[in-house]
Amino acid sequence: MQIAATPYIWPYDGAVDPAKTALMIIDMQTDFCGKGGYVERMGYDLSLTARAIQPIQRLLARIRDIEGFTVIHTREGHKPDLSDLPANKRWRSRQIGAEIGSEGPAGRILVRGERGWQIIDELAPAHGEYIIDKPGKGSFYATDLDLILKNKGITHLILTGITTDVCVHTTMREANDRGYECLILADCTGATDEANHLAALSMVQMQGGVFGSVSDSQAVLKALEQY
Amino acid sequence: MQIAATPYIWPYDGAVDPAKTALMIIDMQTDFCGKGGYVERMGYDLSLTARAIQPIQRLLARIRDIEGFTVIHTREGHKPDLSDLPANKRWRSRQIGAEIGSEGPAGRILVRGERGWQIIDELAPAHGEYIIDKPGKGSFYATDLDLILKNKGITHLILTGITTDVCVHTTMREANDRGYECLILADCTGATDEANHLAALSMVQMQGGVFGSVSDSQAVLKALEQY
Amino acid sequence: MQIAATPYIWPYDGAVDPAKTALMIIDMQTDFCGKGGYVERMGYDLSLTARAIQPIQRLLARIRDIEGFTVIHTREGHKPDLSDLPANKRWRSRQIGAEIGSEGPAGRILVRGERGWQIIDELAPAHGEYIIDKPGKGSFYATDLDLILKNKGITHLILTGITTDVCVHTTMREANDRGYECLILADCTGATDEANHLAALSMVQMQGGVFGSVSDSQAVLKALEQY
């Protein structure tokens, strides 16, 4: 079974194979979609990123029922000593009033182990699911993600999470250059700006699907009915 | 001297230092902005990418006059045996009628050594400028770019070239995660879709400059007047 | 001040600069030099690796007194779910009677969080020192080490730890290819086989110092007297 998607039915090479496919849930942390987190501190409308929660929840519940389907969560965050925080990233966050490493309502902003850095309860990782901690926007840089995917024989990625234009897109681009076949889900993603969310989805569709294909959770659920 | 830019005057850490800064000119190849190349074969309006040529030319002419300023050109392309071409990238190009590796008006599409793959005459690399050949959209993946930048002590990148939303943005994201301080120039870039070009520039400006800052060639030329 | 070393006084480019130099202490975990750990389970003579403990301790004590000197510890180990463990690495450890992930006297062998995986008490990381967790022999692959070194402006590495021929050497080779200037200390390293330890030190000295230079803790302490 394949998934209805634009610009091409996904994946390009036949039926979805749960053994070779991972659902990636990117940065669904309080810092990016919860009260008192980084995104709220920067003054953005939380509903734009939080709206991805329910669609991911429904999709995740279904996928957890399928034998052999891999689920990978990612978390952006820095070590408490901030050794993995580039100076310009820190400076920028300070300019916008939400300095990484400083105390906020949800603990030290974007720091590992703090409350704001945790994955939200609604999407808490279950036993058997993987978590990738990353210092950057991309999930491949400075992490063991590529090794884990290779060990598991995973070649296809379904991308969800936030924000569409930053961490999800950077991960999708890294994955695509490495030959992974990617699908991004419109309703399971969100950005700090709606126009940027839509543009990020549009960019994927250029050049016959330059980074992969675009779909939504309904289409995935439909395709998974047979499993 | 710093460069007027949005959302912050660039770079964040003081005056532009030519010894630590590289002008990156991404994929200004016939395949992406010339007659008979890949982009034209896919049916896109060439003027959208070709419009970056003249602004880059003017900027490049000025930068070539500054002692110690590094210029790096990149070229997307695949080995003639296509061993570095992921199967899905090939499949997608075939669907859109411009199969990578097939014969086109400018030689084999996106293949190294072919006419379409060459950097256009207007921006031909000069002696002392570097060229990075890359199989993907990002300029860091599977290349020696990071090593060359480190060897030269380069920490700041001014990004130009095409297309804004694909290769320029992927490179900017990779660079930003690695701690490079990046500036993208609006008039020295272009995309196969104008809305995507504008959105790519907008995305950079979120979160206080999540990937760096945005400016144009006039602002850079003004800042470089003192050198 | 420079350090007496073979085949060249280290570093090649002038006095040791504590701000640009890191002491790396590789894999000084119970699994590699303690009772009930991985190396003992494989049947090797513990004294061959444990002998590095005291020399590192003395050097570390001195370096901790120098303002601005960076200390980086590494730990080889795998996630409890073994997702980052290649199948052949697991198979080999099983053949030799010490399967990674299985229960041993010091907990699950080479698994993060277990007792055997901990850094030994004698060399426990102090506040302000960094720890790199790695799934492989090299400290750069699938980790954030390169990012941290870049953020700190570190360009020179003094390598200690175990085992000389496996994790220390792999890390030294990765670092050297990336342009880091490396020094390995004979008395602060050790291998499961003494001849391999000596050969590993010999290999460094070929071709004018193909991976860097070789010294010992006494020479480093002497060079650091001035600080």
Next chain:
Amino acid sequence: MQIAATPYIWPYDGAVDPAKTALMIIDMQTDFCGKGGYVERMGYDLSLTARAIQPIQRLLARIRDIEGFTVIHTREGHKPDLSDLPANKRWRSRQIGAEIGSEGPAGRILVRGERGWQIIDELAPAHGEYIIDKPGKGSFYATDLDLILKNKGITHLILTGITTDVCVHTTMREANDRGYECLILADCTGATDEANHLAALSMVQMQGGVFGSVSDSQAVLKALEQY
């Protein structure tokens, strides 16, 4: 069919599958085993590295007859502008009287395009074989090797070439950390020092085959008889 090897019959996971296996021939360039090259300039005995030529030739001839077996050659070398040459690597080569980039009897030492940098005639790559150009000792760092292996579905590597303890071993270590299953051939490798050659082979055999297994060309030829 498997290959007799130490410490385990190779590969660990069943019969050799030509579709998943690559023969890697590392740095069989004039600079490392020919008259007037880098190794001779440094004063080493050429016969120690050149002795690998004939065994590789015989093995290569046989493997070229097997449908679907991949052959990958590598070349160490630097761009003519030396931008990819770390400063310490250059300094060391100068100390030993064979400065990389300087004129030697076989052209500029270790520079791409020069005579000394070419693969020797006896092992000249044939049509359909791949060539990886690398600036370092490892074949994975700053190259597209991992991408090519992934594209081809190659998971097993048979390593030959020179020098055993430097470029072959560094490549084997990088490959092993990435999960590739490796075999190194004693008679198809060689080092600038015989003791280091033997020690490099010994190191592989520790810990149940810490980097893979060790064999020779006769054992491989025997195992390939059935194809």
